[in-house]
Amino acid sequence: MQTIDKFNFAGKKAIVRVDFNVPLDEQGKVTDDTRIRGALPTLKKVLADGGSLIMMSHMGKPKGKVNPKFSLKQILEPVSNALGIHVKFAPDCAKAAQAAAALKPGEALLLENLRFYPEEEGKPVGIDKEDPAYESAKKAMKASQKEFAKTLAGYADCYVNDAFGTAHRKHASTAVIADYFDADHKMLGYLMEKEVEAIDNVLKNAQHPFTAIIGGSKVSSKLAVIKNLLTRVDNLIIGGGMGYTFIKAQGGHIGESLHEDDLMPEALSVMEEAKKAGVNLSLSVATVAADRFADDANKQVVDIYHIPDGWEGMDASEASLEKWKKIILSSKTILWNGPVGVFEFPNFAHGTGEIAKYVAEATEKGAYSLVGGGDSVAAVNKFGLADKISYVSTGGGAMLEAIEGKILPGVAAITGEK
Numbered sequence: 466m467q468t469i470d471k472f473n474f475a476g477k478k479a480i481v482r483v484d485f486n487v488p489l490d491e492q493g494k495v496t497d498d499t500r501i502r503g504a505l506p507t508l509k510k511v512l513a514d515g516g517s518l519i520m521m522s523h524m525g526k527p528k529g530k531v532n533p534k535f536s537l538k539q540i541l542e543p544v545s546n547a548l549g550i551h552v553k554f555a556p557d558c559a560k561a562a563q564a565a566a567a568l569k570p571g572e573a574l575l576l577e578n579l580r581f582y583p584e585e586e587g588k589p590v591g592i593d594k595e596d597p598a599y600e601s602a603k604k605a606m607k608a609s610q611k612e613f614a615k616t617l618a619g620y621a622d623c624y625v626n627d628a629f630g631t632a633h634r635k636h637a638s639t640a641v642i643a644d645y646f647d648a649d650h651k652m653l654g655y656l657m658e659k660e661v662e663a664i665d666n667v668l669k670n671a672q673h674p675f676t677a678i679i680g681g682s683k684v685s686s687k688l689a690v691i692k693n694l695l696t697r698v699d700n701l702i703i704g705g706g707m708g709y710t711f712i713k714a715q716g717g718h719i720g721e722s723l724h725e726d727d728l729m730p731e732a733l734s735v736m737e738e739a740k741k742a743g744v745n746l747s748l749s750v751a752t753v754a755a756d757r758f759a760d761d762a763n764k765q766v767v768d769i770y771h772i773p774d775g776w777e778g779m780d781a782s783e784a785s786l787e788k789w790k791k792i793i794l795s796s797k798t799i800l801w802n803g804p805v806g807v808f809e810f811p812n813f814a815h816g817t818g819e820i821a822k823y824v825a826e827a828t829e830k831g832a833y834s835l836v837g838g839g840d841s842v843a844a845v846n847k848f849g850l851a852d853k854i855s856y857v858s859t860g861g862g863a864m865l866e867a868i869e870g871k872i873l874p875g876v877a878a879i880t881g882e883k
Contacts, residue, residue: 467652469507469625474516476696478553478568480621481507481654482630482638482875484859485522493539500536500630501540503859506571507627507654508548513584514863517568519620520544521558521638523629537578544575558582559613565620568718575670584613585637602670611644618645627654630860631756632738632875633867643878651881656859661876663835663856672797672833673699678789678820680705684728687729687803688735689869694800695738698801700745700792704781708749711736712769720754720772747792749785752778753806759809776860781816781821782808793823798833802865804840826855837864 475797483504489498493502511518525535538554538634545552550573555561558576577586587610589602618624624646626632631639643651653661667675675698679687685706692847694701705710706723714718715736725763739746749769754776755762766782767773781789785805793799801824804817821844824842828834837858838847845851858864867873872882 467649469510469654469658469868474511474514474623476515476570478517478519478565478620479511479623479625480519480521480617481511481625482628483522483709484630485520485537485544486524486630487540489539494544494740494794495540498543498547500859502545503656504627504654505547510655512548512550512571512573515570515613517570518573518685519565519568519576519616520573521579523580523585523631524578527578527580529580529586531581535578535580537575538564541555541575544842548573553657554685559616580637581816582613584610587636608642610637614641615645618642621651625652625654626875626879627656627857629657629660629863631863632657632860632873633863633871635874640874640878649672651879653876657876660858663858664864666833667800668868669696669836670846671697671876675804676700676702676792676796678702678704678793678799678801680707680805680817682706682723682724684710684732687865688731689800690865691735693868693870695735695742695744696743698798700747701739702747704749704788707848708779711748715768718772719778720774721777722772723777745792747788749781749787750756751782752779753782755779755813760812782811786816786819790823794827794830796827796832799824799827799835800868801834801836801841802838802861804844808840808844818848821845821848821850825850828853828855837861837873846882875876
């Protein structure tokens with residue numbers, strides 16, 4: 466397999482799939498440039514070698530239609546500033562052959578939003594899945610997707626995928642395009658390499674004790690992850706909204722707390738499997754409950770199994786945090802995905818913030834830590850702890866699918882993994 470470090474881009478045109486799906490304010494200004502900064506090592510390597518750089522990305526969900534709200538032209542200036550050169554812009558990603566051909570060594574071009582074309586995602590537009598004509602439309606779209614990928618590939622001599630956030634999608638720019646380059650001319654970017662290495666560190670090379678902290682609102686969204694981790698971890702901390710399904714499944718009274726009744730049998734099964742595997746499955750012992758779902762709600766600390774009617778669990782209590790702190794600080798490998806409270810409300814963000822501090826402290830003591838998922842990453846950044854975590858993942862969905870044990874199409878297209 467080709468690696469970016471060994472490849473010399475001199476005199477070559479490189480098309481790089483980046484993840485520039487950055488948040489914008491009402492004026493179209495970038496409010497967080499983390500993803501742009503994350504791609505810089507790969508982009509600068511191409512330019513420093515004397516190559517020509519073609520960047521492609523999606524932004525938002527325009528659903529296969531041109532929408533100025535999601536135009537990448539809005540980020541042209543920040544990308545130019547980050548690279549330290551004037552970046553040219555192609556207003557139509559499928560009609561950029563001339564602009565790409567005109568690029569000189571050391572020059573860069575940014576293509577317009579890939580998702581302005583339905584062929585990027587490869588899904589039929591405007592037809593329901595129940596429609597008898599859906600399957601034929603899907604087949605036709607797959608053929609169109611290949612042509613779209615072939616067009617993009619035609620702009621360059623080599624392909625680099627550095628967009629881990631979309632690596633779990635078999636899109637034209639993330640996987641299909643790789644078919645048009647031989648093994649010596651396609652590779653993972655530096656960011657992708659680091660992401661793959663970080664996941665391997667926790668799934669294949671973990672030192673023990675290995676602790677996974679899984680939070681968030683729903684068991685359904687993390688069930689496959691939890692099941693895959695049961696064969697790998699020593700401790701499994703389950704917090705956040707999903708914890709109440711486990712409590713109710715055991716006969717606990719959870720008031721108005723978020724839960725999934727249909728997942729209660731699965732929750733009990735997970736607990737039984739953990740017991741058989743010798744995994745310490747740790748749930749909250751008490752919760753900070755509120756009388757309504759609002760930041761300024763009245764709150765009280767109550768036993769997790771006895772939440773009063775009309776009240777709902779909103780954050781981890783000090784008693785729960787103390788229990789989890791001991792587990793985390795005694796760990797050698799830590800994986801964290803998902804908040805342990807309603808992190809978007811400042812009055813119920815304390816627990817998630819404390820978890821971030823514990824993970825950072827354990828890392829300083831020699832543990833390997835991998836943090837991924839929106840609120841977990843936000844907590845680490847909010848408290849200025851990102852540099853005290855071994856690796857902060859840029860792709861929540863992709864990271865979760867990798868931890869489930871799935872092969873990511875964007876990685877497999879380069880490595881040939883099956």
